[in-house]
Amino acid sequence: MLTIDALGPGTPARLARIGGNGGFRRRLLEMGFLPGTAVRVVRRVDIGGLIEVELRGCRISLRNSEAHRIVVEPVTP
Amino acid sequence: MTLASPPPATVPAVRRIALAGNPNAGKTTLFNRLTGRRAKVANYPGVTVEIESGTWEVAELGRVDLVDVPGSYSLSAHSAEERVAIEAIAGLPPSPLPDAVVVVADATELARHLYLVLQIRELDLPTVVALTMVDRLEALGRSLDLDGMALALGVPVVPVVASQGRGIAELGAALRRVIDAGAPARRAEIVVEPQTVRADVEAVAVHVPEAWHRGDRGRARALARWALLSADEPAVTSGLPRALVDAAERHRHAAQAADRDLDAEIVGARYDWIDRHIDRLVRNPPGQEPRTWTDRLDAVFLHPFVGFAVFVAVMTVVFQSLFVGADPFIGWIEDGVAALSGAASDLLPAGLFRDFVVDALIEGVGSVLVFLPQILLMFLFLGILEDSGYMARVVFLMDRVMKAVGLHGRAFVPMMTGFACAVPAILATRTMERRRDRVLTMMVVPLMTCSARLPVYGLMIAALYPIGSEQPFAQGLLMAAMYLFSIAIALAAAAVLGRTVLKGRHAPLILQMPPYRRPQLGSVWRMMSTRAGIFLREAGTVILVCTIGLWILLAFPRTAPDAAAFAAQRAAVGADAGPEQLVAIDAEEQGSQIRHSFAGRLGRGIEPAIAPLGFDWQIGVGLIGAFAAREVFVSTMAVVYGLGDAADETSRPLRDRIRSELRPDGRRVFTPLTCLSLMVFFALACQCMSTLAAVRREAGGWAWPAFLFGYMSVLAWLASFAVYQGGHLLGFE
Numbered sequence: 001m002l003t004i005d006a007l008g009p010g011t012p013a014r015l016a017r018i019g020g021n022g023g024f025r026r027r028l029l030e031m032g033f034l035p036g037t038a039v040r041v042v043r044r045v046d047i048g049g050l051i052e053v054e055l056r057g058c059r060i061s062l063r064n065s066e067a068h069r070i071v072v073e074p075v076t077p
Numbered sequence: 078m079t080l081a082s083p084p085p086a087t088v089p090a091v092r093r094i095a096l097a098g099n100p101n102a103g104k105t106t107l108f109n110r111l112t113g114r115r116a117k118v119a120n121y122p123g124v125t126v127e128i129e130s131g132t133w134e135v136a137e138l139g140r141v142d143l144v145d146v147p148g149s150y151s152l153s154a155h156s157a158e159e160r161v162a163i164e165a166i167a168g169l170p171p172s173p174l175p176d177a178v179v180v181v182a183d184a185t186e187l188a189r190h191l192y193l194v195l196q197i198r199e200l201d202l203p204t205v206v207a208l209t210m211v212d213r214l215e216a217l218g219r220s221l222d223l224d225g226m227a228l229a230l231g232v233p234v235v236p237v238v239a240s241q242g243r244g245i246a247e248l249g250a251a252l253r254r255v256i257d258a259g260a261p262a263r264r265a266e267i268v269v270e271p272q273t274v275r276a277d278v279e280a281v282a283v284h285v286p287e288a289w290h291r292g293d294r295g296r297a298r299a300l301a302r303w304a305l306l307s308a309d310e311p312a313v314t315s316g317l318p319r320a321l322v323d324a325a326e327r328h329r330h331a332a333q334a335a336d337r338d339l340d341a342e343i344v345g346a347r348y349d350w351i352d353r354h355i356d357r358l359v360r361n362p363p364g365q366e367p368r369t370w371t372d373r374l375d376a377v378f379l380h381p382f383v384g385f386a387v388f389v390a391v392m393t394v395v396f397q398s399l400f401v402g403a404d405p406f407i408g409w410i411e412d413g414v415a416a417l418s419g420a421a422s423d424l425l426p427a428g429l430f431r432d433f434v435v436d437a438l439i440e441g442v443g444s445v446l447v448f449l450p451q452i453l454l455m456f457l458f459l460g461i462l463e464d465s466g467y468m469a470r471v472v473f474l475m476d477r478v479m480k481a482v483g484l485h486g487r488a489f490v491p492m493m494t495g496f497a498c499a500v501p502a503i504l505a506t507r508t509m510e511r512r513r514d515r516v517l518t519m520m521v522v523p524l525m526t527c528s529a530r531l532p533v534y535g536l537m538i539a540a541l542y543p544i545g546s547e548q549p550f551a552q553g554l555l556m557a558a559m560y561l562f563s564i565a566i567a568l569a570a571a572a573v574l575g576r577t578v579l580k581g582r583h584a585p586l587i588l589q590m591p592p593y594r595r596p597q598l599g600s601v602w603r604m605m606s607t608r609a610g611i612f613l614r615e616a617g618t619v620i621l622v623c624t625i626g627l628w629i630l631l632a633f634p635r636t637a638p639d640a641a642a643f644a645a646q647r648a649a650v651g652a653d654a655g656p657e658q659l660v661a662i663d664a665e666e667q668g669s670q671i672r673h674s675f676a677g678r679l680g681r682g683i684e685p686a687i688a689p690l691g692f693d694w695q696i697g698v699g700l701i702g703a704f705a706a707r708e709v710f711v712s713t714m715a716v717v718y719g720l721g722d723a724a725d726e727t728s729r730p731l732r733d734r735i736r737s738e739l740r741p742d743g744r745r746v747f748t749p750l751t752c753l754s755l756m757v758f759f760a761l762a763c764q765c766m767s768t769l770a771a772v773r774r775e776a777g778g779w780a781w782p783a784f785l786f787g788y789m790s791v792l793a794w795l796a797s798f799a800v801y802q803g804g805h806l807l808g809f810e
Contacts, residue, residue, distance in 0.1 A: 018341070020585075022309055022310070023155045023310055024585040024587075025340065026153065026155075026306060026340050026344070027150070027151075027155060027585075027587055028587065029340055029341055029344040029345075030150060030151040030153065030192060030344055031150060031189060031587065031589075032188060032189050032192070032348060034341065034344065034345050034348050035341070043375070043379060045379055045381055045384075045473070045474075046381070047381050047477075048381075048473060048474055048475075048476060048477055049476065049477045050473055050476060050477075050586070050588075052379075052473075052590055056186075056188040056189055057185070057186055057187070057188055057189075058186045058188070058189050058589065059589070059590035059591075060587060060588065060589055060590065061469075061473055061586070061587075061588040061589075061590055062585075062586060062587060062588070063476065063480075063585070063586050066585045066586065
């Protein structure tokens with residue numbers, strides 16, 4: 001099972017499952033993190049502990065620990 | 078005889094238009110453009126969420142009241158701010174139903190912004206979409222099918238470039254059309270939900286109160302969806318009708334039991350609509366082409382090493398400007414106030430009234446105005462940081478550090494500003510969305526070593542070393558230690574308060590990274606003037622009243638019991654007295670007066686409480702005086718010692734007196750331990766009425782400033798006690 005925090009920058013992928021619960025999960029859904037959505041990691045700054053992802057033309061940063069709840073599947077181009 | 082008749086009852090009330098949109102959608106720029114400079118800020122009843130409103134002149138419609146709803150990504154509420162947003166847009170009591178809604182959407186991030194448009198669309202209100210950043214979209218080589226979008230959404234879509242005034246007239250015309258039509262051209266529900274969700278929504282809609290949906294079935298269903306998406310957020314559902322919350326919870330549980338994902342079903346239906354339309358609405362849709370400038374800048378600004386170097390450089394510029402750059406302006410204000418005092422002294426006859434005007438009124442106004450340079454500079458930098466998009470990068474870089482002590486990444490700028498002055502720092506907390514984050518930052522910012530503490534430290538450090546045996550290195554080291562001490566205590570206090578008094582749920586970070594943009598200096602200036610105006614009006618009055626109160630404490634009773642003795646002294650030195658002699662006698666009499674004043678008595682009254690810290694009652698008077706501003710401690714001590722009120726921490730007579738002052742039993746007052754204990758006390762105590770006034774304004778009410786004063790005083794007392802008594806036990810003096 002591949003989570004988004006383990007995805008290499010630039011690798012195209014699709015969201016498979018949004019974990020987490022309550023408000024956090026709902027906020028992700030409302031920002032367009034829905035299963036099937038195309039996503040890629042723009043950059044990771046390991047000393048800051050965050051990753052920046054792009055989906056639906058928007059850039060959003062998440063903490064690695066929280067991104068760990070988002071399951072993706074790689075897309076073979 | 079009255080000729081004027083009351084205005085006819087048929088005059089229509091001013092129309093109320095809600096301006097909604099995602100954060101960063103360009104909503105504020107549009108609001109400023111539409112309302113010019115006529116905005117007023119009001120606190121939303123019950124919560125400290127501000128709502129700005131202004132008057133917009135619309136051709137053939139007249140004046141409308143434009144309400145700037147707090148920016149939110151969706152209508153489902155996760156915080157007090159978002160609850161205010163839904164109440165203002167949907168017109169939930171006590172908010173009146175708006176006559177129309179203008180939704181601001183960013184054309185370059187259309188997919189996500191359409192989500193809010195669809196949600197608002199469901200409320201079945203006259204709605205217009207104002208599309209911003211169309212010029213940027215075109216610069217990216219993409220184009221929009223505006224007619225197609227209006228047709229698909231069933232509401233007018235107007236492209237606007239607020240900074241240049243393009244599209245404003247068209248927006249007004251569209252608004253007039255939808256208000257005349259009374260409702261969207263098509264029925265509310267363009268999004269098709271799965272049957273299962275539809276059944277849940279219908280069942281919950283029955284429990285939406287009549288006062289909310291006002292007979293509109295579509296709106297009832299929209300509010301039912303809102304309730305379904307918010308039902309497990311206790312902070313949000315408090316105060317909602319019980320039946321509605323119960324019904325929503327029942328249906329959520331039922332869906333969960335059936336292994337359904339209700340959240341994803343409701344949200345997914347809207348994104349299905351967006352996915353089906355977006356490729357036709359935006360030609361050459363987003364995804365592949367790089368956001369050139371933002372990408373190039375982020376490669377530098379978010380670089381693990383270079384990015385931090387840039388960050389340190391940017392923050393140094395901001396801090397230096399606040400710390401040093403504000404100085405000349407503060408000097409001008411102080412000179413102006415001094416000139417005014419001088420003029421008033423010359424004009425008014427000597428007596429109580431003159432003293433009141435000069436020492437209380439003008440002094441009080443001066444102590445409010447003196448904050449203006451730093452506040453204006455603070456908001457200038459905040460505006461530039463926010464508008465340019467760099468603030469999101471600050472959060473990105475500082476998140477790990479700030480999260481470790483439970484603070485929001487955005488708290489970094491206020492904390493840093495606290496080294497200059499807590500007042501602008503407290504005003505700067507408003508860049509944080511969550512109230513808990515704002516209040517927690519306000520509770521720890523006053524612990525940072527602000528510049529007003531430096532004169533006190535300077536005097537104490539000087540007193541530690543006799544003249545001639547100064548050790549600049551050791552003195553500098555001690556000053557540096559005070560800075561480190563304050564940072565350590567502030568971070569520790571944040572960690573403790575954030576886990577106890579201000580215990581918040583774990584707040585995940587979902588940080589939108591906006592593209593870099595050139596700041597709009599017009600809206601930055603407008604924010605600066607609005608915030609400064611609010612400070613002057615609301616915190617300023619409190620500071621003025623406190624100054625007058627302190628003046629009464631220090632200046633009454635007006636004459637010292639030994640006034641006759643001083644008069645005799647003046648007579649004795651007679652006509653051949655030099656001016657220095659008379660000034661010295663005046664200073665002695667002033668000292669006698671303050672020692673016998675209410676503050677003097679209060680100082681004696683609190684002596685038992687501060688004696689264990691190594692302070693005598695005269696230091697107690699200084700502490701009372703320091704409440705006006707910490708540096709006033711120095712001049713108050715000078716007055717108490719009969720040295721006049723012109724002394725500062727570098728003046729020789731005051732330093733000598735501090736070194737030589739003896740207690741009644743012959744021991745020195747300012748022993749090294751007392752000096753150290755006093756410095757620790759000043760580092761920790763909230764000896765600053767302006768800070769408390771600013772917290773009252775920003776946190777709403779007196780509860781938080783009272784807590785701040787209480788916890789810092791207790792902390793200061795305990796720490797000073799430990800230093801003084803512990804030092805004694807270890808054999809120090």
